[in-house]
Amino acid sequence: MKILHTSFECHPVAKVGGLADVVGALPKYQSNFDIDSFVVMPFYKNTYLKKKKLQEVYKGTIDLNGNTYEYVVSKFESKNISYKLFLIQIVGLLDTENVYGYTNETHRYIGFQKALLDWIQQSDLNFDVIHCHDHHTSLIPFFINHCSDYKYLQNIPTVLTIHNAQYQGQFSHENLDLLPEFDFTNVGLLDWYGSVNPLAAGIKCATKVNTVSPSYMEELKESACGLEGLLSSESQKFSGILNGIDTSVWNPETDNSLSKNYKVGNVISGKKANKLALCKEYGFNPDLPLFGFIGRLVYEKSADLLADVIREVLSNNKELNIFILGSGNEEIEKDIEQLKEEFPENFNAYIGYDEALSHLIYAGADFLLMPSRVEPCGLNQMYSLRYGTVPIVRRTGGLRDTVIDIGDGGFGICHDQASVWDICYSIGRAIELFKDQKSFRKIQKQIMKIDNSWDKSAKEYVDLYKSI
Ligand code: ADP
Ligand code: GLC
Numbered sequence: 001m002k003i004l005h006t007s008f009e010c011h012p013v014a015k016v017g018g019l020a021d022v023v024g025a026l027p028k029y030q031s032n033f034d035i036d037s038f039v040v041m042p043f044y045k046n047t048y049l050k051k052k053k054l055q056e057v058y059k060g061t062i063d064l065n066g067n068t069y070e071y072v073v074s075k076f077e078s079k080n081i082s083y084k085l086f087l088i089q090i091v092g093l094l095d096t097e098n099v100y101g102y103t104n105e106t107h108r109y110i111g112f113q114k115a116l117l118d119w120i121q122q123s124d125l126n127f128d129v130i131h132c133h134d135h136h137t138s139l140i141p142f143f144i145n146h147c148s149d150y151k152y153l154q155n156i157p158t159v160l161t162i163h164n165a166q167y168q169g170q171f172s173h174e175n176l177d178l179l180p181e182f183d184f185t186n187v188g189l190l191d192w193y194g195s196v197n198p199l200a201a202g203i204k205c206a207t208k209v210n211t212v213s214p215s216y217m218e219e220l221k222e223s224a225c226g227l228e229g230l231l232s233s234e235s236q237k238f239s240g241i242l243n244g245i246d247t248s249v250w251n252p253e254t255d256n257s258l259s260k261n262y263k264v265g266n267v268i269s270g271k272k273a274n275k276l277a278l279c280k281e282y283g284f285n286p287d288l289p290l291f292g293f294i295g296r297l298v299y300e301k302s303a304d305l306l307a308d309v310i311r312e313v314l315s316n317n318k319e320l321n322i323f324i325l326g327s328g329n330e331e332i333e334k335d336i337e338q339l340k341e342e343f344p345e346n347f348n349a350y351i352g353y354d355e356a357l358s359h360l361i362y363a364g365a366d367f368l369l370m371p372s373r374v375e376p377c378g379l380n381q382m383y384s385l386r387y388g389t390v391p392i393v394r395r396t397g398g399l400r401d402t403v404i405d406i407g408d409g410g411f412g413i414c415h416d417q418a419s420v421w422d423i424c425y426s427i428g429r430a431i432e433l434f435k436d437q438k439s440f441r442k443i444q445k446q447i448m449k450i451d452n453s454w455d456k457s458a459k460e461y462v463d464l465y466k467s468i
Contacts, residue, residue, distance in 0.1 A: 001465060003030065004127040006037045006116060006137040008099055008109075011249075014044045017296060018243070018379045019163050022212070023133055025246035027083035029118035029458035035465075036084075038127070040107070040116050043074070043089035047099050052076065054087065058123060062090075062114040065178050069093060088115050106171045109198070110178045113153070117143055117150045129465045131159045135169035138202025139179070139379045140272040142189055142221060145205055147180040157468040161204035161459075164376050165224045166300065168192075168199035193226060193397070203230055207237070207468045213398030214240035240463060242401055243377040244454030245386065250362075252387050252448075257359035264448045267388045268356050268441060274364035275316040282348040284321040289434040291320060291427065292365035292389070294380055296356050297328030297336070297351075302371040302394070307335040309371075311428055314343045320431060323365070324349040325357055325439060332445045362387040366440075367430045373418040375399045381412075388444040390433070392426045394418055402452065406433070411447045 009015055027037030043049070054074035061068050071090045087178045089095055093111045096102060117140065120127065132140050141158040144150045175198060176187075192200035203209050210229075211217045217240030221232045231238055248254075252270065259277035262270020274287075279286040293406030297303040303326065310322055324336055326349075336349045350357060362368070367381075370386035370393045377398030381391040390412040393399040404410025413429050415422040433440050 001021070001128045001462075002033070002036045002126065003038065003129050003465060004125070004382060005037065005129055005131045005133065006113075006140060006190065007039065007041050007133040008083070008112070008136040008328045009074060010039055010041045013041065013048055013076070013085070014046060014099050018339040018377065019134060021246065021379050022163065022243055025249070025454055026243070026458060026461065028246065029244070029454035030462060031082060032455070033459060033462040033463050035462060038084045038086065038125075040073075041111050042094040043072075043087040047094050049076075049087075052078075056361055057086070058119050060115065060118050061120060063117055064093075064114070066113050069111060069115075071119075072117050072171055073115075088112060088119070090115060100259060106169070106175055110139065111170060113137055113139050114180060116140075117153060121150055121152050128157055129157050129159060129468065131161065132202060132206065133161050134424075135167055135199040135202070136165050138169070138198045138206075140202075141196065141207070142182075142201045142206035143180060144184045146182045146189065148182075152399045157207040157465075158204040158205070159464060159468070160209045162199065162203075162209065162211040162220075162376070164374075165199065165211070165227055166374065168197050168225065168227070169375075170195040170197045171198070173448075175226075192230070197401075199452070200227055200230055203227065203234055203238075208238055208239070208464055209234060210241050211462065212241065212243045213401045214242065215400045216397035217375045219397060237465070241270075241457050241464070242398060243382075244457045245379060245382045246454050247386070247453040250383050250386055251259075252363055255359055256364070258363050261361065262363075263446050267448060270446070271363060271388055274360060275366070276354065276364075278323070278360055278364035279321070281467055282323060283345070284323070284348065285345070287385065288346075289320045289366045289431055290364065291367045291392075291430070292361040293320045293322070293324045293326065293369045294361055295326050295370075297326045297332040298374060299329075300374045302418045302423075303328060303332050304372050305371065305418065305420055305423060306333070307339055309423045309427070310339055310343070310347055312420060312424050314346050316365040317431075318346055320427070321346050323347075323361065325354065327352050349412040360388055365389050366434060367392055367413075367425075367427075369423070370394070371400060371415070371418055371423045371426075372396060372399065373407060385411075385450050385452065388448045389442060390430065391446065392423075392430055394422070397458070406443070411443050
């Protein structure tokens with residue numbers, strides 16, 4: 001079976017969050033099931049692609065709002081990438097340094113989808129399924145079913161994976177001209193509450209829709225930023241497939257971002273060496289329990305609560321250290337910077353994006369904080385488990401599906417509310433656990449053995465493809 005994944009992110013080429021990790025790993029695992037996987041993404045003028053050799057495979061043009069743009073499709077090969085990866089470049093649209101944050105986002109998303117469909121139609125690639133990830137590429141099911149420009153692609157089944165329903169890509173009807181020509185009686189398929197809503201259109205037009213954990217699927221039927229009614233009515237084609245992790249990238253035994261590699265057998269000395277490296281760099285006493293947070297500093301992740309949590313905990317207790325790696329909301333970033341001055345011995349942070357540092361934190365921290373308000377799946381908690389770091393999570397979405405509280409016979413620390421009190425209480429429980437080093441070490445070994453790899457979920461996607 002030949003599958004095309006369409007996405008704006010794919011690790012290692014361009015990553016903002018978990019979407020990149022999933023699109024970078026799932027196709028690789030699918031090859032174990034006799035799937036010929038292709039990924040197509042935009043070209044970026046970023047550090048990763050700088051000086052990389054690309055092999056041009058196709059050139060074409062698209063029309064966008066009365067302008068003609070030339071696009072170039074290139075193949076990118078690397079020893080780390082086992083699937084076929086293609087990049088589409090359009091000067092002025094798909095050649096930015098960053099993935100998001102530009103004023104012409106709608107043009108970029110639509111330009112990408114038009115170019116990729118034009119290319120596969122002209123190239124006779126004959127995909128069995130087109131698998132679209134998130135709203136950036138969720139107009140594809142509408143385009144191929146309702147726009148005559150792509151009539152030769154019409155019968156290709158489509159899967160839409162919703163990684164995060166908070167982002168839907170809405171734009172005004174005034175921009176309908178950006179779309180390929182379609183019969184206007186079908187405009188209702190694009191519309192949701194007065195805007196053109198690409199995610200809603202994808203849900204209506206894709207053959208199958210899924211999200212990235214069973215619990216988030218249930219939550220979305222109740223509350224999905226306005227899409228709950230639609231998801232409930234389309235529930236017969238909607239499923240929840242839990243993400244996995246790429247255990248070759250996320251492997252403490254071989255990870256070259258670590259100060260010392262380790263496995264279950266030497267987890268204690270291995271984690272100690274990484275903790276020492278982290279503590280040395282950031283000025284912490286390594287004998288104290290170290291709590292890490294890694295992620296986008298946004299409301300969804302409860303990052304707005306972190307400063308209050310840290311003040312509350314560290315004003316009363318200096319027997320722990322907390323480290324934050326992240327970037328996002330400016331106010332939150334400022335508040336976190338301020339905390340460094342308030343608690344110079346017990347708190348530190350790196351505001352920014354640093355892939356290698358994230359690996360060192362998963363390895364060197366004792367606990368990972370993940371108090372998310374919304375977490376469709378979450379990968380951090382699975383990485384932390386693999387590196388022997390005990391996750392502290394709010395029971396929501398994929399966190400509920402992957403972390404079981406120690407009190408319920410599990411291996412993590414869970415709370416229900418996204419509140420300062422609940423998070424502080426969980427930190428208190430973690431400190432008590434850390435004092436009981438025998439139990440703590442037993443849990444570290446136990447969690448490293450949990451199998452969250454893509455093997456099982458990759459098969460679920462294959463079954464989904466086969467069903468259509
Ligand atoms: P989301 O996609 O909602 O941000 P996930 O838990 O699915 O959340 O994935 C986040 C991914 O991004 C993980 O690989 C995590 O390690 C990484 N990450 C997040 N913020 C940073 C950062 N500031 N520096 C390095 N890696 C980060
Ligand atoms: C989104 C979600 C996150 C999920 C990731 C990969 O960014 O916020 O929970 O793990 O996509 O599916």
